[in-house]
Amino acid sequence: MTQPPADARGAAWGAARQSALIAALAATVASACAPRMLVPPPVAIPPAFSATGARALAVPWWRELDDPTLDALVAQGLAENLDLRTVWDRLAQAEATARREGAALVPSIDATAGGSRTEITTSAAQASGAGGRNAFTLGIGASYELDLWGRVRSLHDAARLDVVATTYDIQTAAITLAAEIATTWYELVEQSLQLAILDRQIDVNDRVLELVTLRFRKGQVGAADVLRQRQLLESTRGGRPEVAARLAVLRHQLAVLIGRSPGTLELAPPLAAEQAYAVLPPLPATGLPSTLIERRPDVRAAFFRVLAADRQVNAAVADRLPRLAISGSTSLSSQELRDLLDNWIATMSASLVAPLIDGGRRRAEVERTRAIVSERLHAYGQAILVAFREVEDALAQEEQQRRLIASLARQLEISNGVLERIRDQYIHGTIVYLDVLQALVTHQTLERERVSAERRLLELRIGLYRALAGGWTLERPALASIGGGEA
Numbered sequence: 469m470t471q472p473p474a475d476a477r478g479a480a481w482g483a484a485r486q487s488a489l490i491a492a493l494a495a496t497v498a499s500a501c502a503p504r505m506l507v508p509p510p511v512a513i514p515p516a517f518s519a520t521g522a523r524a525l526a527v528p529w530w531r532e533l534d535d536p537t538l539d540a541l542v543a544q545g546l547a548e549n550l551d552l553r554t555v556w557d558r559l560a561q562a563e564a565t566a567r568r569e570g571a572a573l574v575p576s577i578d579a580t581a582g583g584s585r586t587e588i589t590t591s592a593a594q595a596s597g598a599g600g601r602n603a604f605t606l607g608i609g610a611s612y613e614l615d616l617w618g619r620v621r622s623l624h625d626a627a628r629l630d631v632v633a634t635t636y637d638i639q640t641a642a643i644t645l646a647a648e649i650a651t652t653w654y655e656l657v658e659q660s661l662q663l664a665i666l667d668r669q670i671d672v673n674d675r676v677l678e679l680v681t682l683r684f685r686k687g688q689v690g691a692a693d694v695l696r697q698r699q700l701l702e703s704t705r706g707g708r709p710e711v712a713a714r715l716a717v718l719r720h721q722l723a724v725l726i727g728r729s730p731g732t733l734e735l736a737p738p739l740a741a742e743q744a745y746a747v748l749p750p751l752p753a754t755g756l757p758s759t760l761i762e763r764r765p766d767v768r769a770a771f772f773r774v775l776a777a778d779r780q781v782n783a784a785v786a787d788r789l790p791r792l793a794i795s796g797s798t799s800l801s802s803q804e805l806r807d808l809l810d811n812w813i814a815t816m817s818a819s820l821v822a823p824l825i826d827g828g829r830r831r832a833e834v835e836r837t838r839a840i841v842s843e844r845l846h847a848y849g850q851a852i853l854v855a856f857r858e859v860e861d862a863l864a865q866e867e868q869q870r871r872l873i874a875s876l877a878r879q880l881e882i883s884n885g886v887l888e889r890i891r892d893q894y895i896h897g898t899i900v901y902l903d904v905l906q907a908l909v910t911h912q913t914l915e916r917e918r919v920s921a922e923r924r925l926l927e928l929r930i931g932l933y934r935a936l937a938g939g940w941t942l943e944r945p946a947l948a949s950i951g952g953g954e955a
Contacts, residue, residue, distance in 0.1 A: 507771060507774050507775065507778075507845070507848070509761060509848075509849070509852055510845050510846070510848060510849035510852075511849045511852050511853055513757050513758050513761070513852075514757050514856065515756075515757075516756060516757070517754040517755075517757060517856075517859055517860065517863065518860055518863055518864070519751065519754070519863045519867070520751070520753050520754040520755070521750050521751030521752045521753050521754070522750065522753060523749065523750055523752055523753060524752070524753055525752040525753065525933065525936055525937065527937075527938070527940050528542075528646065528937070528940045529643075529646070529933040529934070529936070529937040530542055530646055530650055530933070532749055532752070532933060533650070533746035533748075533926075534746060534747070534749075535653075535746045537653070537735070538649070538650055538653055538746070541649050541653055541722070541725075541726055542645075542646045542649050542650070544726040544727065544728075545645055545646070545649045545725050545726040545727065546642055546645065546646070546942060547727070547943070547945070548726055548727025548728070549645055549725060549726065549727050550727060551641065551645070552638070552641050552642060552645055553945055553948075555634070555637055555638050555641045556638060556944060556945055557947065557948075558634055558637070559631070559634045559635060559637075559638060560947060562627070562630045562631045562634045563631050565627045565630070566624065566627035566628045566630070566631050568627075569620075569623045569624040569626075569627040570624045570627070570628075572613065572620045572623075572624070573615070573620055573621065573624060574612075575610050575611065575612040576610065576611050576612065577608065577609070577610045578608070578609050578610075579607070579608050579609075580605070580606070580607045580608075580609070581605070581606050581607075582604070582605045582606075583602070583603070583604045583605070584602070584603045585601070585602050585603070586601045586602075586603070607797060607798060608797065608798050609795070609796070609797035609798075610795065610796050610797070611793060611794070611795040611796075612793065612794050612795075613791060613792070613793045613794075614792045614793070614794065616789070616790075616791075616792055617785075617786035617789045618782060618783075618786055619782075619783050619786035619787055619789075619791075622779045622780070622782035622783040622786065623779070623780075623783045625776075625779045626776045626777075626779035626780050626783065627776075629772050629773070629775045629776035629779065630772075630773070630776050632772045633768075633769040633770075633772040633773045633776065634769075636765040636766070636768045636769035636772065636939075637765075637766075637769050638942065639765035639938075639939035640765045640766040640769060642939070642940075642942060643765065643934055643937050643939075644934070645725065646934075647930055647931070647933070647934040648725055649722065649725050649726065650930045651927055651930055652718055652721050652722045652725060653722060654745065654746075654923050654926050654927065654930075655718050655923065655927075656715065656718040656719060656722060656735070657744045657745065657923070658744075658919055658920060658923040659711055659714050659715040659718060660715060660744070661744055661919045662711045662916060662919060662920075663708065663711050663712060663715065665915055665916055665919065666704060666707055666708050666711060666916075667708075669704050669912045669915070670701065670704050670705055670708070672908075672912075673697070673700055673701040673704050673908070674701060676697055676904070676908065677694070677697045677698060677701055679895075680693050680694050680697045680901060681694055688897065689901055693901040696901065696902075696905055697901075697905070700905065700908065700909065704912070719733055719735065720733075722735075745922055745923065745926055746926060748925070748926065748929055751863075751866075752932070752933070752936060754859060754863070754936060755936070757856055760855055760856070760859065760936070761852055761855070763936075763937075763938040764851075764855050764938070765938065765939050766851055766855070767848070767851045767852055767855055770844065770847050770848040770851040771848055773844050773847070773848075774841065774844045774845055774848050777837065777840045777841040777843075777844045778841055780837045780840065781834065781837040781838055781840075781841055783837075784830070784833045784834040784836075784837045785834055787830055787833065788823060788830045788831070788834070789822075790820055790821060790822035790823075791820070791821045791822075792818065792819070792820050793818070793819050793821070794816075794817070794818045795816075795817050795818075795819075796814070796815065796816040796817070797814070797815050798813070798814045798815075855935065858931065858934075858935035859932065859935045859936060861931075862928055862929070862931045862932035862935055863932065865928045866925065866928045866929060866932065869921065869924055869925045869928055870925065872921055873918070873921045873922060873925060876914060876917055876918045876921055877918065879914050880911070880914045880915065880918060883907070883910055883911040883914055884911070886907050886910075886911075887907050887908065887911050890903055890904050890907045891904065
Protein backbone atom coordinates (compact mmCIF):
# COMPACT_ATOMS: atom_id res chain seq x y z
CA MET A 469 0.00 0.00 0.00
CA THR A 470 1.21 3.47 -0.72
CA GLN A 471 2.76 5.19 2.29
CA PRO A 472 2.26 8.87 3.12
CA PRO A 473 5.03 11.11 1.77
CA ALA A 474 7.73 11.92 4.28
CA ASP A 475 7.27 15.66 3.91
CA ALA A 476 3.52 15.30 4.50
CA ARG A 477 4.10 13.29 7.65
CA GLY A 478 6.58 15.90 8.86
CA ALA A 479 4.13 18.66 8.09
CA ALA A 480 1.44 16.81 10.02
CA TRP A 481 3.45 16.56 13.21
CA GLY A 482 4.86 20.08 12.87
CA ALA A 483 1.54 21.65 12.01
CA ALA A 484 0.38 22.21 15.57
CA ARG A 485 3.62 23.85 16.69
CA GLN A 486 3.77 26.17 13.70
CA SER A 487 0.09 27.05 13.98
CA ALA A 488 0.52 27.96 17.66
CA LEU A 489 3.29 30.37 16.70
CA ILE A 490 1.18 31.96 13.99
CA ALA A 491 -1.77 32.23 16.35
CA ALA A 492 0.34 33.92 19.02
CA LEU A 493 1.70 36.41 16.47
CA ALA A 494 -1.72 37.17 15.10
CA ALA A 495 -3.04 37.71 18.63
CA THR A 496 -0.79 40.74 18.97
CA VAL A 497 -2.47 42.29 15.94
CA ALA A 498 -6.04 41.09 16.31
CA SER A 499 -7.91 39.26 19.02
CA ALA A 500 -9.20 36.65 16.61
CA CYS A 501 -7.02 33.65 17.27
CA ALA A 502 -6.60 30.89 19.83
CA PRO A 503 -3.65 28.54 20.24
CA ARG A 504 -3.78 25.28 18.29
CA MET A 505 -3.03 21.94 19.94
CA LEU A 506 -1.65 18.52 19.33
CA VAL A 507 -4.21 15.74 18.77
CA PRO A 508 -4.16 13.16 21.57
CA PRO A 509 -6.71 10.34 21.29
CA PRO A 510 -10.02 11.91 22.36
CA VAL A 511 -11.19 8.67 24.04
CA ALA A 512 -9.79 6.42 26.76
CA ILE A 513 -7.45 3.69 25.47
CA PRO A 514 -7.83 0.29 27.21
CA PRO A 515 -4.58 -1.40 28.28
CA ALA A 516 -5.22 -4.62 26.32
CA PHE A 517 -7.78 -6.60 24.37
CA SER A 518 -9.74 -9.40 26.01
CA ALA A 519 -7.86 -12.12 24.10
CA THR A 520 -4.83 -12.50 21.86
CA GLY A 521 -2.86 -15.10 19.95
CA ALA A 522 0.85 -15.69 19.60
CA ARG A 523 1.47 -15.42 15.85
CA ALA A 524 1.83 -12.17 13.93
CA LEU A 525 -0.81 -11.37 11.34
CA ALA A 526 0.36 -11.94 7.76
CA VAL A 527 0.57 -9.03 5.33
CA PRO A 528 -1.64 -8.99 3.35
CA TRP A 529 -4.03 -10.57 5.82
CA TRP A 530 -5.90 -13.00 3.50
CA ARG A 531 -2.70 -15.04 3.06
CA GLU A 532 -3.51 -16.41 6.52
CA LEU A 533 -6.27 -18.50 4.93
CA ASP A 534 -3.92 -20.22 2.44
CA ASP A 535 -6.59 -20.34 -0.28
CA PRO A 536 -5.22 -20.00 -3.87
CA THR A 537 -8.67 -19.26 -5.31
CA LEU A 538 -9.20 -16.47 -2.79
CA ASP A 539 -5.73 -15.10 -3.55
CA ALA A 540 -6.57 -14.88 -7.26
CA LEU A 541 -9.96 -13.27 -6.63
CA VAL A 542 -8.57 -10.62 -4.29
CA ALA A 543 -5.71 -9.83 -6.67
CA GLN A 544 -8.16 -9.23 -9.50
CA GLY A 545 -10.46 -7.20 -7.28
CA LEU A 546 -7.66 -4.90 -6.12
CA ALA A 547 -6.67 -4.33 -9.75
CA GLU A 548 -10.11 -3.95 -11.32
CA ASN A 549 -12.74 -2.98 -8.73
CA LEU A 550 -14.27 0.33 -9.79
CA ASP A 551 -15.15 1.54 -6.29
CA LEU A 552 -11.49 1.23 -5.33
CA ARG A 553 -10.46 3.08 -8.48
CA THR A 554 -12.72 5.98 -7.56
CA VAL A 555 -10.77 6.34 -4.29
CA TRP A 556 -7.54 6.42 -6.31
CA ASP A 557 -9.14 9.18 -8.42
CA ARG A 558 -9.91 11.15 -5.25
CA LEU A 559 -6.24 10.84 -4.31
CA ALA A 560 -5.24 12.32 -7.68
CA GLN A 561 -7.67 15.20 -7.07
CA ALA A 562 -6.26 15.81 -3.60
CA GLU A 563 -2.69 15.82 -4.94
CA ALA A 564 -3.61 18.32 -7.65
CA THR A 565 -5.32 20.52 -5.05
CA ALA A 566 -2.18 20.46 -2.90
CA ARG A 567 -0.04 21.50 -5.86
CA ARG A 568 -2.48 24.30 -6.66
CA GLU A 569 -2.42 25.61 -3.08
CA GLY A 570 1.37 25.37 -3.01
CA ALA A 571 1.68 27.40 -6.20
CA ALA A 572 0.89 30.57 -4.22
CA LEU A 573 4.16 30.13 -2.28
CA VAL A 574 6.20 31.12 -5.33
CA PRO A 575 5.94 34.32 -7.43
CA SER A 576 3.55 34.37 -10.35
CA ILE A 577 5.24 35.54 -13.59
CA ASP A 578 3.39 36.35 -16.81
CA ALA A 579 4.73 37.35 -20.21
CA THR A 580 2.85 39.44 -22.75
CA ALA A 581 3.60 40.23 -26.38
CA GLY A 582 1.61 42.25 -28.89
CA GLY A 583 1.70 44.04 -32.17
CA SER A 584 -0.61 46.49 -33.91
CA ARG A 585 -0.79 48.65 -37.02
CA THR A 586 -2.67 51.91 -37.32
CA GLU A 587 -3.64 53.13 -40.80
CA ILE A 588 -3.68 56.91 -41.35
CA THR A 589 -6.01 58.20 -44.07
CA THR A 590 -5.68 61.99 -43.72
CA SER A 591 -4.67 63.97 -46.83
CA ALA A 592 -1.50 65.22 -45.14
CA ALA A 593 -0.38 61.72 -44.30
CA GLN A 594 -1.06 60.54 -47.84
CA ALA A 595 0.90 63.49 -49.26
CA SER A 596 3.92 62.64 -47.07
CA GLY A 597 3.74 58.96 -47.96
CA ALA A 598 3.06 57.87 -44.33
CA GLY A 599 0.20 55.44 -44.78
CA GLY A 600 0.33 53.75 -41.35
CA ARG A 601 2.14 53.22 -38.05
CA ASN A 602 3.32 50.02 -36.36
CA ALA A 603 3.52 49.36 -32.62
CA PHE A 604 5.23 46.39 -30.96
CA THR A 605 5.17 45.60 -27.22
CA LEU A 606 6.82 42.99 -25.02
CA GLY A 607 6.36 42.76 -21.27
CA ILE A 608 7.01 40.60 -18.20
CA GLY A 609 5.04 40.96 -14.97
CA ALA A 610 5.51 39.30 -11.59
CA SER A 611 3.42 39.30 -8.42
CA TYR A 612 3.89 37.71 -5.01
CA GLU A 613 2.06 37.80 -1.70
CA LEU A 614 4.33 37.85 1.33
CA ASP A 615 2.92 35.14 3.60
CA LEU A 616 3.25 37.23 6.77
CA TRP A 617 0.78 35.25 8.88
CA GLY A 618 1.10 31.83 7.29
CA ARG A 619 -2.24 31.91 5.46
CA VAL A 620 -0.89 30.49 2.21
CA ARG A 621 1.33 27.99 4.00
CA SER A 622 -1.60 26.82 6.12
CA LEU A 623 -3.78 26.25 3.06
CA HIS A 624 -0.96 24.29 1.44
CA ASP A 625 -0.38 22.23 4.58
CA ALA A 626 -4.10 21.47 4.87
CA ALA A 627 -4.18 20.27 1.27
CA ARG A 628 -1.11 18.06 1.80
CA LEU A 629 -2.66 16.58 4.94
CA ASP A 630 -5.79 15.82 2.93
CA VAL A 631 -3.53 13.91 0.51
CA VAL A 632 -2.21 11.82 3.39
CA ALA A 633 -5.75 11.16 4.66
CA THR A 634 -6.88 10.12 1.18
CA THR A 635 -3.91 7.75 0.93
CA TYR A 636 -5.17 6.06 4.08
CA ASP A 637 -8.67 6.02 2.55
CA ILE A 638 -7.24 3.86 -0.24
CA GLN A 639 -5.81 1.46 2.31
CA THR A 640 -9.15 1.30 4.11
CA ALA A 641 -11.03 0.67 0.86
CA ALA A 642 -8.60 -2.07 -0.15
CA ILE A 643 -8.91 -3.85 3.21
CA THR A 644 -12.70 -3.61 3.06
CA LEU A 645 -12.79 -4.87 -0.53
CA ALA A 646 -10.59 -7.87 0.28
CA ALA A 647 -12.86 -8.74 3.22
CA GLU A 648 -15.98 -8.46 1.05
CA ILE A 649 -14.45 -10.71 -1.60
CA ALA A 650 -13.40 -13.29 1.00
CA THR A 651 -16.81 -13.25 2.72
CA THR A 652 -18.68 -13.55 -0.58
CA TRP A 653 -16.39 -16.36 -1.77
CA TYR A 654 -17.01 -18.48 1.31
CA GLU A 655 -20.75 -17.75 1.19
CA LEU A 656 -20.64 -19.07 -2.36
CA VAL A 657 -18.75 -22.15 -1.16
CA GLU A 658 -21.34 -22.68 1.57
CA GLN A 659 -24.24 -22.54 -0.87
CA SER A 660 -22.46 -25.05 -3.11
CA LEU A 661 -22.14 -27.36 -0.13
CA GLN A 662 -25.77 -26.80 0.80
CA LEU A 663 -26.79 -27.73 -2.73
CA ALA A 664 -24.76 -30.92 -2.54
CA ILE A 665 -26.26 -31.75 0.89
CA LEU A 666 -29.79 -31.17 -0.42
CA ASP A 667 -29.17 -33.47 -3.38
CA ARG A 668 -27.91 -36.15 -1.03
CA GLN A 669 -30.86 -35.67 1.30
CA ILE A 670 -33.29 -35.82 -1.60
CA ASP A 671 -31.76 -39.17 -2.57
CA VAL A 672 -32.03 -40.44 1.03
CA ASN A 673 -35.64 -39.30 1.38
CA ASP A 674 -36.53 -40.87 -1.94
CA ARG A 675 -35.14 -44.23 -0.82
CA VAL A 676 -37.00 -43.96 2.49
CA LEU A 677 -40.18 -43.23 0.51
CA GLU A 678 -39.62 -46.44 -1.46
CA LEU A 679 -39.26 -48.34 1.81
CA VAL A 680 -42.41 -46.83 3.34
CA THR A 681 -44.35 -47.42 0.13
CA LEU A 682 -43.27 -51.07 0.10
CA ARG A 683 -44.42 -51.51 3.69
CA PHE A 684 -47.71 -49.83 2.81
CA ARG A 685 -48.30 -52.27 -0.03
CA LYS A 686 -47.71 -55.10 2.39
CA GLY A 687 -50.26 -53.60 4.73
CA GLN A 688 -47.68 -52.93 7.45
CA VAL A 689 -48.23 -49.12 7.60
CA GLY A 690 -51.01 -46.72 6.78
CA ALA A 691 -51.32 -44.31 3.86
CA ALA A 692 -50.58 -41.38 6.20
CA ASP A 693 -46.98 -42.58 6.57
CA VAL A 694 -46.51 -42.57 2.80
CA LEU A 695 -47.98 -39.07 2.53
CA ARG A 696 -45.75 -37.74 5.32
CA GLN A 697 -42.64 -39.09 3.63
CA ARG A 698 -43.73 -37.63 0.29
CA GLN A 699 -44.20 -34.28 2.01
CA LEU A 700 -40.67 -34.46 3.46
CA LEU A 701 -39.26 -35.34 0.04
CA GLU A 702 -41.03 -32.41 -1.63
CA SER A 703 -40.00 -30.07 1.17
CA THR A 704 -36.37 -31.05 0.61
CA ARG A 705 -36.73 -30.58 -3.13
CA GLY A 706 -38.39 -27.21 -2.49
CA GLY A 707 -35.27 -25.93 -0.72
CA ARG A 708 -33.11 -26.53 -3.77
CA PRO A 709 -34.35 -23.62 -5.98
CA GLU A 710 -33.77 -21.13 -3.17
CA VAL A 711 -30.19 -22.32 -2.67
CA ALA A 712 -29.54 -22.36 -6.42
CA ALA A 713 -30.83 -18.79 -6.73
CA ARG A 714 -28.67 -17.65 -3.84
CA LEU A 715 -25.68 -19.34 -5.47
CA ALA A 716 -26.29 -17.42 -8.70
CA VAL A 717 -26.69 -14.11 -6.85
CA LEU A 718 -23.41 -14.65 -4.97
CA ARG A 719 -21.64 -15.46 -8.22
CA HIS A 720 -22.92 -12.19 -9.70
CA GLN A 721 -21.94 -10.26 -6.56
CA LEU A 722 -18.44 -11.72 -6.63
CA ALA A 723 -18.07 -10.86 -10.31
CA VAL A 724 -18.89 -7.18 -9.65
CA LEU A 725 -16.47 -7.07 -6.71
CA ILE A 726 -13.59 -8.13 -8.96
CA GLY A 727 -14.61 -5.71 -11.72
CA ARG A 728 -16.38 -8.11 -14.07
CA SER A 729 -19.89 -8.18 -15.50
CA PRO A 730 -22.41 -10.44 -13.73
CA GLY A 731 -22.81 -13.75 -15.50
CA THR A 732 -19.21 -13.86 -16.75
CA LEU A 733 -17.65 -15.46 -13.67
CA GLU A 734 -17.27 -19.22 -13.80
CA LEU A 735 -16.11 -20.83 -10.56
CA ALA A 736 -16.30 -24.40 -9.41
CA PRO A 737 -16.19 -24.38 -5.60
CA PRO A 738 -15.14 -27.69 -4.03
CA LEU A 739 -18.13 -29.73 -2.99
CA ALA A 740 -16.44 -31.90 -0.39
CA ALA A 741 -16.81 -30.42 3.07
CA GLU A 742 -13.29 -31.40 4.05
CA GLN A 743 -11.88 -29.45 1.07
CA ALA A 744 -14.25 -26.50 0.84
CA TYR A 745 -13.39 -24.23 3.74
CA ALA A 746 -10.00 -22.81 4.55
CA VAL A 747 -8.37 -24.28 7.64
CA LEU A 748 -8.23 -21.52 10.21
CA PRO A 749 -4.80 -20.94 11.73
CA PRO A 750 -4.44 -20.13 15.43
CA LEU A 751 -5.72 -16.79 16.67
CA PRO A 752 -3.44 -13.92 15.58
CA ALA A 753 -1.76 -11.58 18.02
CA THR A 754 -4.08 -8.63 18.55
CA GLY A 755 -1.37 -6.37 19.96
CA LEU A 756 -2.08 -3.37 22.14
CA PRO A 757 -5.06 -1.09 21.50
CA SER A 758 -2.66 1.86 21.29
CA THR A 759 -0.79 0.06 18.50
CA LEU A 760 -4.03 -0.60 16.64
CA ILE A 761 -4.65 3.15 16.46
CA GLU A 762 -1.35 3.58 14.62
CA ARG A 763 -2.03 0.62 12.30
CA ARG A 764 -5.66 1.07 11.30
CA PRO A 765 -5.81 3.20 8.12
CA ASP A 766 -9.33 4.48 8.77
CA VAL A 767 -8.23 5.80 12.17
CA ARG A 768 -5.11 7.36 10.63
CA ALA A 769 -7.23 9.03 7.95
CA ALA A 770 -9.47 10.54 10.63
CA PHE A 771 -6.39 11.75 12.53
CA PHE A 772 -4.89 13.55 9.53
CA ARG A 773 -8.23 15.14 8.72
CA VAL A 774 -8.22 16.67 12.18
CA LEU A 775 -4.81 18.17 11.44
CA ALA A 776 -5.98 19.41 8.04
CA ALA A 777 -8.99 21.12 9.63
CA ASP A 778 -6.70 22.73 12.19
CA ARG A 779 -4.61 24.22 9.39
CA GLN A 780 -7.80 25.56 7.81
CA VAL A 781 -8.50 27.39 11.07
CA ASN A 782 -5.04 28.98 10.88
CA ALA A 783 -5.75 30.11 7.33
CA ALA A 784 -9.10 31.58 8.34
CA VAL A 785 -7.49 33.45 11.26
CA ALA A 786 -4.73 34.80 9.03
CA ASP A 787 -7.29 35.93 6.47
CA ARG A 788 -8.49 38.53 9.01
CA LEU A 789 -5.04 40.17 9.08
CA PRO A 790 -3.43 42.55 6.56
CA ARG A 791 -1.94 41.18 3.35
CA LEU A 792 1.23 42.53 1.76
CA ALA A 793 1.66 41.97 -1.98
CA ILE A 794 4.59 42.92 -4.21
CA SER A 795 4.38 43.29 -7.96
CA GLY A 796 6.76 44.33 -10.67
CA SER A 797 6.73 44.60 -14.44
CA THR A 798 9.00 45.43 -17.34
CA SER A 799 7.63 46.50 -20.73
CA LEU A 800 9.28 47.24 -24.02
CA SER A 801 7.65 49.10 -26.92
CA SER A 802 8.71 50.41 -30.29
CA GLN A 803 7.42 51.07 -33.77
CA GLU A 804 10.13 48.85 -35.19
CA LEU A 805 11.09 45.37 -34.01
CA ARG A 806 14.82 46.16 -34.30
CA ASP A 807 14.44 49.04 -31.86
CA LEU A 808 12.34 47.07 -29.33
CA LEU A 809 15.15 46.59 -26.80
CA ASP A 810 16.02 50.29 -26.82
CA ASN A 811 12.72 51.44 -25.32
CA TRP A 812 11.75 49.91 -22.01
CA ILE A 813 10.22 50.83 -18.68
CA ALA A 814 10.21 48.99 -15.36
CA THR A 815 7.88 49.42 -12.43
CA MET A 816 7.86 48.00 -8.87
CA SER A 817 5.02 48.35 -6.38
CA ALA A 818 3.86 47.05 -3.04
CA SER A 819 0.37 47.08 -1.60
CA LEU A 820 -0.96 46.50 1.88
CA VAL A 821 -4.59 45.47 2.18
CA ALA A 822 -6.22 45.31 5.61
CA PRO A 823 -9.85 44.26 6.04
CA LEU A 824 -11.89 46.85 7.90
CA ILE A 825 -15.57 46.02 7.44
CA ASP A 826 -16.79 42.75 5.92
CA GLY A 827 -20.03 42.22 7.75
CA GLY A 828 -18.51 39.54 9.97
CA ARG A 829 -17.74 37.20 7.03
CA ARG A 830 -14.17 36.41 8.07
CA ARG A 831 -15.08 35.94 11.74
CA ALA A 832 -17.84 33.55 10.68
CA GLU A 833 -15.34 31.60 8.60
CA VAL A 834 -13.06 31.21 11.62
CA GLU A 835 -15.98 29.92 13.67
CA ARG A 836 -17.00 27.54 10.87
CA THR A 837 -13.52 26.03 10.56
CA ARG A 838 -13.28 25.63 14.34
CA ALA A 839 -16.58 23.75 14.25
CA ILE A 840 -15.10 21.51 11.55
CA VAL A 841 -12.16 20.75 13.85
CA SER A 842 -14.62 19.77 16.59
CA GLU A 843 -16.56 17.58 14.17
CA ARG A 844 -13.44 15.80 12.99
CA LEU A 845 -12.16 15.31 16.52
CA HIS A 846 -15.39 13.56 17.36
CA ALA A 847 -15.16 11.51 14.15
CA TYR A 848 -11.57 10.57 15.09
CA GLY A 849 -12.71 9.41 18.53
CA GLN A 850 -15.58 7.46 17.03
CA ALA A 851 -13.23 5.75 14.56
CA ILE A 852 -11.04 4.64 17.49
CA LEU A 853 -14.01 3.27 19.43
CA VAL A 854 -15.33 1.42 16.37
CA ALA A 855 -11.89 -0.12 15.80
CA PHE A 856 -11.77 -1.41 19.38
CA ARG A 857 -15.35 -2.67 19.17
CA GLU A 858 -14.73 -4.58 15.93
CA VAL A 859 -11.78 -6.43 17.44
CA GLU A 860 -13.61 -7.27 20.66
CA ASP A 861 -16.77 -8.32 18.79
CA ALA A 862 -14.83 -10.68 16.54
CA LEU A 863 -12.96 -12.21 19.49
CA ALA A 864 -16.10 -12.77 21.55
CA GLN A 865 -18.16 -14.11 18.65
CA GLU A 866 -15.44 -16.49 17.45
CA GLU A 867 -15.16 -18.07 20.87
CA GLN A 868 -18.91 -18.66 21.07
CA GLN A 869 -19.09 -19.81 17.46
CA ARG A 870 -16.50 -22.49 18.15
CA ARG A 871 -18.63 -23.72 21.04
CA LEU A 872 -21.67 -23.82 18.75
CA ILE A 873 -19.79 -25.83 16.13
CA ALA A 874 -18.57 -28.28 18.77
CA SER A 875 -22.15 -28.68 20.01
CA LEU A 876 -23.46 -29.25 16.49
CA ALA A 877 -20.77 -31.86 15.89
CA ARG A 878 -21.80 -33.72 19.04
CA GLN A 879 -25.49 -33.45 18.12
CA LEU A 880 -24.77 -34.76 14.63
CA GLU A 881 -22.83 -37.69 16.01
CA ILE A 882 -25.69 -38.56 18.36
CA SER A 883 -28.20 -38.07 15.55
CA ASN A 884 -26.29 -40.54 13.36
CA GLY A 885 -26.53 -43.15 16.08
CA VAL A 886 -30.20 -42.47 16.70
CA LEU A 887 -31.00 -42.64 12.99
CA GLU A 888 -29.27 -46.00 12.54
CA ARG A 889 -31.06 -47.58 15.49
CA ILE A 890 -34.47 -46.16 14.58
CA ARG A 891 -34.12 -47.30 10.98
CA ASP A 892 -33.35 -50.87 12.09
CA GLN A 893 -36.24 -50.81 14.57
CA TYR A 894 -38.61 -49.52 11.91
CA ILE A 895 -37.59 -52.23 9.47
CA HIS A 896 -38.34 -54.83 12.15
CA GLY A 897 -41.64 -53.13 12.97
CA THR A 898 -40.88 -52.24 16.59
CA ILE A 899 -41.46 -48.47 16.24
CA VAL A 900 -43.85 -46.27 14.28
CA TYR A 901 -42.92 -44.16 11.25
CA LEU A 902 -43.29 -40.82 13.07
CA ASP A 903 -40.16 -41.66 15.08
CA VAL A 904 -38.27 -42.22 11.84
CA LEU A 905 -39.58 -38.98 10.38
CA GLN A 906 -38.58 -36.94 13.41
CA ALA A 907 -35.08 -38.43 13.50
CA LEU A 908 -34.63 -37.90 9.76
CA VAL A 909 -35.70 -34.24 9.89
CA THR A 910 -33.49 -33.55 12.90
CA HIS A 911 -30.45 -35.18 11.27
CA GLN A 912 -30.86 -33.36 7.95
CA THR A 913 -31.37 -30.02 9.67
CA LEU A 914 -28.19 -30.52 11.71
CA GLU A 915 -26.22 -31.29 8.54
CA ARG A 916 -27.20 -27.98 6.99
CA GLU A 917 -26.75 -26.01 10.21
CA ARG A 918 -23.22 -27.32 10.68
CA VAL A 919 -22.14 -26.19 7.21
CA SER A 920 -23.56 -22.71 7.88
CA ALA A 921 -21.93 -22.53 11.31
CA GLU A 922 -18.50 -23.39 9.90
CA ARG A 923 -18.87 -20.71 7.24
CA ARG A 924 -19.92 -18.24 9.92
CA LEU A 925 -16.73 -19.02 11.85
CA LEU A 926 -14.69 -18.16 8.77
CA GLU A 927 -16.65 -14.92 8.39
CA LEU A 928 -15.89 -13.95 11.98
CA ARG A 929 -12.18 -14.63 11.51
CA ILE A 930 -12.21 -12.54 8.33
CA GLY A 931 -13.78 -9.76 10.38
CA LEU A 932 -11.00 -10.05 12.95
CA TYR A 933 -8.33 -9.93 10.26
CA ARG A 934 -10.00 -6.88 8.74
CA ALA A 935 -10.20 -5.16 12.15
CA LEU A 936 -6.49 -5.78 12.83
CA ALA A 937 -5.11 -5.27 9.34
CA GLY A 938 -2.81 -2.49 8.26
CA GLY A 939 -1.87 -1.47 4.74
CA TRP A 940 0.23 -3.12 2.06
CA THR A 941 1.69 -2.06 -1.29
CA LEU A 942 -0.76 -1.47 -4.13
CA GLU A 943 -0.08 -0.67 -7.76
CA ARG A 944 -1.54 2.69 -8.69
CA PRO A 945 -3.89 2.52 -11.71
CA ALA A 946 -3.90 5.02 -14.53
CA LEU A 947 -6.59 7.70 -14.67
CA ALA A 948 -9.54 6.98 -16.92
CA SER A 949 -10.23 9.36 -19.78
CA ILE A 950 -12.86 9.93 -22.46
CA GLY A 951 -10.24 11.45 -24.78
CA GLY A 952 -11.06 15.12 -24.26
CA GLY A 953 -9.32 17.91 -22.39
CA GLU A 954 -5.80 16.66 -23.08
CA ALA A 955 -3.17 19.26 -22.29
